[in-house]
Structures are given as C-alpha cells and as structure tokens.
Amino acid sequence: MSLYQPFLDYAINLLQERLELKDYPIPEGFEQKKTITGKGKKEQEVVTTSYGFASPKLRQIRAAHVEGGNSLQVLNFVIFPELNYDLPFFGADLVTLPGGHLIALDMQPLFHDYDYEQKYTQPILPIFEQYQQDLEWGGDFPEEAKPFFSPCFLWTRPQKNEIVETIVFSAFKDYLHAYLDFVKQAEKITDDNRLTEILEAQKRYLNYRAQKDPARGMFTRLYGTQWTEEYIHGFLFDLERKLVK
Numbered sequence: 001m002s003l004y005q006p007f008l009d010y011a012i013n014l015l016q017e018r019l020e021l022k023d024y025p026i027p028e029g030f031e032q033k034k035t036i037t038g039k040g041k042k043e044q045e046v047v048t049t050s051y052g053f054a055s056p057k058l059r060q061i062r063a064a065h066v067e068g069g070n071s072l073q074v075l076n077f078v079i080f081p082e083l084n085y086d087l088p089f090f091g092a093d094l095v096t097l098p099g100g101h102l103i104a105l106d107m108q109p110l111f112h113d114y115d116y117e118q119k120y121t122q123p124i125l126p127i128f129e130q131y132q133q134d135l136e137w138g139g140d141f142p143e144e145a146k147p148f149f150s151p152c153f154l155w156t157r158p159q160k161n162e163i164v165e166t167i168v169f170s171a172f173k174d175y176l177h178a179y180l181d182f183v184k185q186a187e188k189i190t191d192d193n194r195l196t197e198i199l200e201a202q203k204r205y206l207n208y209r210a211q212k213d214p215a216r217g218m219f220t221r222l223y224g225t226q227w228t229e230e231y232i233h234g235f236l237f238d239l240e241r242k243l244v245k
C-alpha cells in the first residue's frame, strides 16, 4: 500500500501539463535508496525515491517518497522558486507513522508584510477555510517554525487513512492548482533591494529546514549519518551549495 503515490502521480501530471518542465539533477546514489529493517516477521523493506524537476520560474521542484509498509509512509514535496521571483514556497509534508498521520500543507511565505499577504495569502483563504472546517488543528508545533508558515497553514493529525485519501488529497490538489496560478501570474523582480531581500528570505527558510529537518532522525536510523546529511544538504535543501558554485 502506498498512501501517497496518488498525490505524487497527480502532482507530476499537473506540473507536466501546466509548466515547461525539465529534469532537476538528483545526485548519484540518491535517486533511490533501499534498506531492510526489523527481523523475522517484522522484516520490512523501506524504499526512498527522489524526484526532481525545474521550470523557468521554479528553481527546484522536488519530492522525497518513503515507502516502508503500512506504518511508514512519507511524501515530502517542496517547490523552491527562482531567486528573481517573490513567489512563496509550496510545502507539503505528508507523514504516516505507527501513531497515525501528520499532515502539513502550506504556501510558505518569504515575507509577512501586509502587501505580501494580500498577494499570496488572501486569494487562498477561501480554500484554507473550507478545509480547516473538516481537518482538526494538529496542535503544537515548534515555535521557531512559526515564521515560516502562512495564515493558510493546514496542519492536522488525522487518525484514519480515509481522511488522507479524501479530504487531504483534495486540499493538496486545490493548493497545488492555486500555487500554479500564482506561478503563471508571477513577474520577474528586477529591483536590486528586493532581490537582496528575496535571497535573504530564501536562505533563512532553507537553512532552517536543513538544520531542523524533522526527518533527520528517521533517515539516520534507516540509512546512516553520512547518506542522510548528504541527502539533506546536497538534494533536499540544496540552495547554499548551489550558490557557492
């Protein structure tokens, strides 16, 4: 059973339909990684597959898909815009662990000022409000993560697969469509001061995510420290390395 495969298939199809998509390089050895966990009856293969794309306005579109049986399924799907657009990040963290599901879906803002919210939060508020009614708030999350979320942050911990397959899937589709509408409308930023602000905001976000990646523990247990750190800094959150080149 792969709970999040339909999400991934839907997203890739939609991106192919709506963008001029090309491949984004995945470092060698990170396209797919397998291991076996547990012993005897508890033996379980865990496969992590990576996907990477880019388009003229989007620097990196990438997904990490972890499949390890009924009690370990993860799809982390993030879109990082080019540095000369003020677009938010598209962020989906869809996680299934033995205790249940953990769903985070957002268009993560570069800035929190009024104009930025008018541009990138206001238009999706109706979608957010519609789903928020059916998805209970997921409770506490790290205080230091708060600056990186928008007022349209969908954050929930459903117990049932059915909720994920229906309401969450539908929210994911609506958010992705709305995001691609933003991408379509987005115009190049040329003002030097604004470009500097965008670069700083992108770095803050990426550094935070690379440092605090909640999947670090899981990946380290599965595949070891070296593979995990290289995966995080060399693929999942790779902006710093790309800037040095």
Ligand code: DBV
Pocket (backbone or CB within 6 Å): 064, 074, 076, 091, 093, 095, 102, 104, 141, 142, 145, 148, 149, 209, 213, 214, 215, 217, 218, 236
């Ligand atoms: N999260 C990632 C990547 C993952 C991933 C790249 C490839 O950023 C998976 C995999 N997220 C993942 C896993 C867990 C979480 C949890 C495996 C469970 C960790 C565990 O319980 O062991 C949103 N994801 C979480 C949590 C939050 C998020 C708030 C709970 C963490 C906690 O309670 O400490 N998404 C996450 C986040 C940001 C975001 C913090 C910040 C901007 O976009």
